[in-house]
Amino acid sequence: MFFVSVGSINYEFTRLLNALETLSYKDRCKVIYQGYINKSHEISSFKILTYIPRKSYLEYIEQSEIVITHCGIGTIYECAHLSKKTIIVPRLLKYSEHNNDHQLEIFNELSERPIPNIYPLLDLKNLEETINFVLNQKISTSPVPSGLGNLKNEIQINTNKFLML
């Protein structure tokens, strides 16, 4: 199963859905679309879930062969830490797919300094090829770079200070 997530923001990402429709892997896609949904998507050939709780969301990621998602930091982070091969496609401002181009920034950053198992893709024409390529890649077990520990410590210290604990 390919798990496709386009996040929970109130903007459409029709471009990705259309690209999925043309795939030879089409039947293997399971799409979730938690944000704004256009009526026309309901008659598309995918089973579209509009809202699922976090727990089942993580279960879908774990069960899937590869994940295809927008460049949303939440999903990228979860997938990287679950060592799941993931194709990330930025939502672009020029197609009104988001309110700014921060997804393009993430795309650029992760293209220049890749993190394990995350495969950035800009041009959706190459989706099929990319999937073929990614399917043949081994799952990398190298650690994901993260400065989360430091940030968390810092927040803990300041919280204790502010709350006078």
Next chain:
Amino acid sequence: MNGRKKTIFYIASRGGHLTELLMIKPNLPKNKVKEFYITYDKDDSLENVIIINSFLLSQPIKIFTCFFKALYVTCKYKPDLIISTGAELAFPFIIISKIFYKTNVIYIECSAQVFTKSITGRFCYLFSDKFYVQWPSMLKVYGKKAEFKGGFLCSSFQ
């Protein structure tokens, strides 16, 4: 104030904002601190969730409703500290708490922002007591108050 439990608000819109907040939130003693999550969707894995109807910055009526709900919730629980990772949902709560209760605010700019300020970040920069960014490149974009201590996908200065 002695003897009263401290109150903390965790505020995050859905998606990455919430994921980040849950990962970096501090561990606090339950007998001393009451924790509330303010977000858009119900989540069974969290206790004390306050649900706000989602709004966009282009929807004035919804913003107005949200403001009133924020006013009610803030006055009811009188937060001592707000920790937020954005986005727009943080606006009303931070303004109201700051004005009425001089609440301390820790704001963490979402790691989705690599080179440009978010709208919420711009605003929260002015109202926060601690302001963190998650990429070193963001330090130049904001002023002196911004600090970089590490980010979700970024371990050190590169």
